[in-house]
Amino acid sequence: MGRYMDTFNPDGCLVPEDVYFTNWKNYEMDYHMHSYGGFELNYVTSGECEYYVEDQCIHLKKRNLLLINSALPHKLVFTSDEPCLILGMACGALPYKPGYVSLGNLVAAYDPVRDFLQGLDNYVLLKEAHQIFTTMRAVSAELSGEGNPAYMQMECNKILIDVARRVQNEDHRTAEYVMQAKMYMMYHFYEIESIEDIAAYVGVNKIYLQRIFKMYEKETLWNYLMKIRMGKAAAFLTNTDMPIGEIDHMIGMNSRQCFYQNFKNVFHMSPREYRNKHKNVKKRNPKD
Structure with missing residues (x-):
């Protein structure tokens, strides 16, 4: 079980506590936390920055989406002279209300969400997440307009489902890359001259392939x-x-x-x- 499950509240309902745009440069936030059982999402629309979750540093670039366990200390750091534009959203797990869908019901109904939450420690990074950004922007527009709570709760659940689905698909794809590399080495061991040969066959960057192979197999490609x-x-x-x-x-x-x-x-x-x-x-x- 990941660390998030220590704060998981099955009766909680995801709702946006805050949605904001930041456009900063050369600025460092203080460490801060949000409510237990919730999440914070940050999508980079332009520029680059660094995000710290406890003592882990994550480099964010355009189109990256970072979802974190908001109960952990975290901060944004902008070190560039060029501004970095971010859409951020803090989702809290508030007490159940009639007509809402609780996290417990969502987990029971959708296995990818269950697997995602059970495996979540500190954060998850998605490299290309424009589709999820579109939903975040809809929540931002609703919050500044009519502010329909049921609609925003539904959209928060959709974001969590989309993130969980992306993570599941990437896990399957990653496992397939590792299997392709193993099969290629098994049948072409006599002609392989370098890691580049294996990566070219699989069709991915060699550094990425080396990283995921070691993660799955607990040893290096070579x-x-x-x-x-x-x-x-x-x-x-x-x-x-x-x-x-x-x-x-x-x-x-x-x-x-x-x-x-x-x-x-x-x-x-x-x-x-x-x-x-x-x-x-x-x-x-x-x-x-």
Whole structure:
């Protein structure tokens, strides 16, 4: 469970407590907090700034949307000489009113919202969120006009649903990128020369691919590739009489020293020692 669930109130109803535009430069806010169980959203329409949630710094650029657990200390910092225009909205979880939809009912009715709230720690950053900005702008217009509470409550719920859906879709897409990278390495281990080759196949930036791969697999792309190569080398050593000096080329490694070092890191013995040990095992167990 994420930290947000510590303050989750199933009877609370999301309503806008404040909606505002800021257009600042060279300015730093003080740390502040809002009501428990609520959220703060900031959408950057132009410029860049930094947002601190506790001691975490998030760099925001145009079209970025940041949703934070508003019970945590947070502040905006504008360090540029160019102004940064932001639409911000603080949503509180106020006591239930007839005709409103509580957070508990929303969670029960829509699994992506449940999963999102249960996983939310400090914040979530969406890189392209113009659609959600449109809804935030509608809430701002309503608040400065008729201010219909039921309408604004409905729009706040829509924002939460849209954010949850985006996060779910991005999680699925991220997992697919990692799977594509693993499959490519499995079948093309012998011809891969760099991380760029893998990223080009998947169709994403190499730095992004490295980051999400390590997040999912708990190891780097290159280590994963090396393990595949060493596994293939072990199979050649055990099942063929191919000279050891040729195996490194067969698995896509052009440095014999690098091959020996990586093999020993994985199997804790040299390729020759591995062949002698496992060839003897096969001779003793011909049915295997």
